[in-house]
Structures are given as structure tokens and as C-alpha cells.
Amino acid sequence: MDENGRRVFQFFNEIGIINQLAGAIFAARLPDGLHVSHFALLNHLVRLGDEKTPLALASAFQVPKTTMTHTLAVLEKRAAIRLTPHPSDGRSKIVFLTEAGRKLHDDAIASMADPIRQITADLGDGTISDLIPQLEKIRAYLDQNRSI
């Protein structure tokens, strides 16, 4: 691996550590037994709209279908989502957010407000937000090149 390769490797290493540290901070605040993966799914449905199929969600999160089946089962058990038969494809289903699901998402967001505020106060001068456009570009690239 050459010099550029090492830098790329280091980049992903830093990303991984930040993700681990931030995940630990947020996981400790989430309501009840809400797991980060549950919140991530709720957040996806709130931000990008519900009425998706389980397979589409598995693909969006780059996780196996079986993992999504499990995550959806948990959230359905909590009544945060509803699963209905797909209107035109008998094999498939549609995922709907419920009111309880939206409230759970709101509660989760609220639970993270304190650490977000603290981090914003300490690093919010642009240290973080300046990076977002670049990260979006990298994320889009990886998203479009999954077969690498």
C-alpha cells in the first residue's frame, strides 16, 4: 500500500473510532431499550419517508435482509411501525411509521439534545460543519460503488 493508500486507510480508521465514541455517547441516552440500529431506522423513515419495503430498507442500510427482518420485528412489537401486505406484490410488505413511532423518534432526538449541545458548544465553530459537504461526497461515492 502506498502513501495515498495509507492515508485512505487512516481516514476510515478515524471514521470508525469517531463512530464508536459517538455511538457510545448516544446509546447511553436513548430511551428504554432502544438500540442505535432501531433509532437509525426510525430516523431514516422520518427523514426520507416511510412506505418502504423491508428489502429497500435493508439495501439502504447495507445490512442483510435477515437483520432487517429482526429490526422491523422489534419495532413492530413496540408498535413504532406497522407492516402491511404490499398492494401489488404478494411476496412483499410495506413499512409504515405509526404515531407512536414518531413520538419515539422525537423522544430519542430529545434524549440526545444535551450531548449534541455540549459538542456543538465545544466544536461547533465550523470544525464539524465544514466537513459535511466532503463527507457527503465520500458517502455518495461509497453508496454508488458498493461492489468495490
Next chain:
Amino acid sequence: MDENGRRVFQFFNEIGIINQLAGAIFAARLPDGLHVSHFALLNHLVRLGDEKTPLALASAFQVPKTTMTHTLAVLEKRAAIRLTPHPSDGRSKIVFLTEAGRKLHDDAIASMADPIRQITADLGDGTISDLIPQLEKIRAYLDQNRSI
């Protein structure tokens, strides 16, 4: 949450997605049944030196002690590490990398060379490496403010 807060939140969201996508790419290449967490531990020992206690490693990775016990047991079973009694503290142990462990790390690195090369070729013009200093700063901040 104000505008700055939303940006910070979005930042961690992008970090999480990139981590997920990159993790999927690398996990698919790792040797045998080597899990990302196993590789991460080997990489830590190679880069920052071995002869650490299990607790120190758990703290470094921000995972519960029980998780580290399990990860170390797996790597010991593969003879990638050795665990010896701590010389001055009867409760503790010391983790040593073995030659097999170094080789396993080398193999893992080699297995990731192809995707790294591809990513470097596509994004290696500074898009990635320019971000590293900022990410290091953020990582160091989170590392020093775990109790947030």
C-alpha cells in the same frame, strides 16, 4: 435543537453511514472468519504496541470488559495473541501479539489493498486526506470527553 445542533447531528449521521458502507466493503474481504472487531484489535496492537491489559484495550475501544474478554478469547483460540499473567497484579493479564497474529494482520491488510487502491484512485486527490487532521481533532475531543 438549533441549526448548529442539526449540523452536528448530520455530521454523525454521515459518519455512521460511511462507517457502515466501508465496513461492509472491508468485511467482505477479510480472511476466513476474521471479524472487523478482530481486525481492529490486531491493528491496534500492531500500530500502538502490544503488552496491554484487557481492561486497557476495552477502554481504548470503548467497549464493555465482557466484549473484550470475548474478542480476546477468539483471537487467542486462533493463536493470534497470547495472554500471560500480569507480573505485578494477580488480577490482571497482559496481551501479546504472536507471530501468527502479525501474519494474520498482514494478510488482512493485503486483503483490503484492492478496494483501498480503487478508492484511492477515485477519491485520493485530497478529498479524503484533507479531512484527516480535522477528524483527528474531533476524535481526540470525543476521546477526552467520554462522559458527555
Next chain:
DNA sequence: ATTACTTAGTTCGATATCGTATTAATTACT
């Protein structure tokens, strides 16, 4: 020295993630 407290690691049970195989429905091909 004795007792109380703390610390390092493990055991155990529960949940999350994942790979393989299976079932049911759809699509493609003839």
C-alpha cells in the same frame, strides 16, 4: 490484622447481526 471498598476479569443470560437454507410469489422463456 481486620474490615470495607475498589478493581480486573469471567460467567451467564439476553439481544443484535449475519450466513445458509427454505417458502411463497413473481417473472421469463418457450
Next chain:
DNA sequence: AGTAATTAATACGATATCGAACTAAGTAAT
């Protein structure tokens, strides 16, 4: 229409992660 191939979701078993409780060893206070 009938068969083969594909696709969506699930069942099942294995590993990873985690929290609570436990054991053994060290530390502190008197």
C-alpha cells in the same frame, strides 16, 4: 399454459455485543 429462474421474506443456527452478577486480588482505613 407450463416450467425454470428470480425475488421477498422468513426460519434457524452461529457469532458478536452487552448488562448484571460473581470471584479473586488489590487497596484503604482503622
